[in-house]
Amino acid sequence: MDKALYNIISNAFKFTPNEGTIEVVAKTHTKFETDYVSISVSDTGMGISVDEQQSVFERFYTNKNSKIDNTNGIGLSISYDLIKLHHGQVLVSSELGKGSTFTIEIPIDKAAYSAQEITNTLPTILDSDELETIYEDEIMEEQEHYSPDNSVNVLIVEDNEDILFTIRNILQKQYNVYTASNGAMALEIVKDNNIDIIVSDVMMPEMDGLELCRTIKGDLETSHISILLLTAKNRVEDRIECYEAGTDGYISKPFDMKVLVARISNLLNKKKQKQQEFKANREIKIETLGYPSLDEQFLTDAVKIIENNLSDSDFNIDTYSTLLNLSKSSLYRKLKTMTSLSPNEFIRNIRLKHACQMLKDPSISISEVAYSVGFTDPRYFSTCFRNEFEMTPTEYQKAQN
The missing domain is CATH 3.40.50.2300 (Response regulator)
Known part of the structure; x- marks a missing residue:
């Protein structure tokens, strides 16, 4: 009710000029042996033509006589649907140049509602940010699998x-x-x-x-x-x-x-598919990921710099971000979004991809490969390789040959 009334009063303020008046009146009455409450919001604004009065509750309705860019939007539509949930109605009467009156009418007898629609405890008053509208209910089933x-x-x-x-x-x-x-x-x-x-x-x-x-x-x-x-x-x-x-x-x-x-x-x-494809692929194929040219060039440069420093075990993030002309925080954000890898993880991933290419040669030892791609400890290299590709360097080399 708070949201429904707020939208209608807000609408009155939008279309009532300075020095105009807005009046809110609440009263109860009985109809067909059922008690009702009616709340009317009247203004002295620009008014709505007769042929448009049935359209004001449609989503994204725009008053043709309005000079305001953002008119009703979906506020009145939300109010209309919320009042329908209360088995009520919203009525409008208006005359161009003289103003409009919107009237909410809902039953307030328990008999008007089913058992599922009635609570026996006083509800917590919700902030408008927490209030769910009918539009949210419409898509909840669609969201369940997300x-x-x-x-x-x-x-x-x-x-x-x-x-x-x-x-x-x-x-x-x-x-x-x-x-x-x-x-x-x-x-x-x-x-x-x-x-x-x-x-x-x-x-x-x-x-x-x-x-x-x-x-x-x-x-x-x-x-x-x-x-x-x-x-x-x-x-x-x-x-x-x-x-x-x-x-x-x-x-x-x-x-x-x-x-x-x-x-x-x-x-x-x-x-996520691009991230997984880049990380899992044992070859470096940036062009197949379908990134826009600016991002593709960034990844190409990011890989090339690592390749130029492949055997340098002292190559670090400070040097890396400087060569890419990015702050460390921007570099982290960029790589994390595009590859799901932090800068350190990205450097290690590129080194391991190059290790895969080198391991295709059966004459080269695991230790030689490790040192060639910037690892100072062959055991740590083997651990990283297994974590990345789910097999040891030795197993990979045998499989390739």
Whole structure:
């Protein structure tokens, strides 16, 4: 009820000019031998034409007479669905230029509800952040086969508070969620946090989604972050513009939340597949992973630097990050996202891949291979090799020959 009423009152404030009035009236009445409560919210705003009054409860409805960019969004739709859950209704009466009245009416007799719908204890008052809406219920069954992953950070960039609230409420059941109302704010969040996926609207003030996408994808330190763009523009040219900006996916508004949840899951699964493929492959084949050119070049450079220092057992992260022209924290974030390996693990993985190539020669000893790829202890080399490829260097060499 808190959320339903909040959305209706908030809507009244949006469309009532300065010096106007908003009135909230609550009263009880009896109808068909059942007690009801009715709560009306009246304003002296711009009003709604008769032919549009039946559309105000549709998702992403926009008042044609409004000069406000972000109008009803989904707030009234949420209120409508929540009141239906209470076996009630929301009515609207309005006249252009004179204002509108929205009236909530719900039964307050126990007989109006089933046993499953009644609780005998006073509920804890929920903060609006915790409140579940009908849109969350719609996709809960779809989410059951997804395991919550608290290691994934998702950033939602959306200037419409209603849409932002709904997306955040649903995604935070699975991921760590950050929010921003425009691209400029999003960039500040990206600087200070290890973001995995950005879900962004296209049309926003200060910095729009396309500029945000171009900035993220054009910076080596952030180019690995996946981006999904949401937009009401549906022309082919608009889609081309989104993909030219570097987006990993495009979803048209209005959209089904189940689609967004599935697209995010799909992006994460593809990323994990690339990570596993890179780590498990005993050869270095970066070009087969399908990374964008900037990320592919980064990995190529990262491998080449290790190869140039392959036998140097003193080669360390400080030297490595300097040669790649990245801070140690940026290097860690970049490699971890692209390969699931820390810088130390990545260096060891490349050394072991080269060891695999050398072990194809039956005349070379395990110790020689170990020293050649930067290990000072052949036993430790054998342990690392077995952990990486699930067989000892000796077993591998025999299998190859």
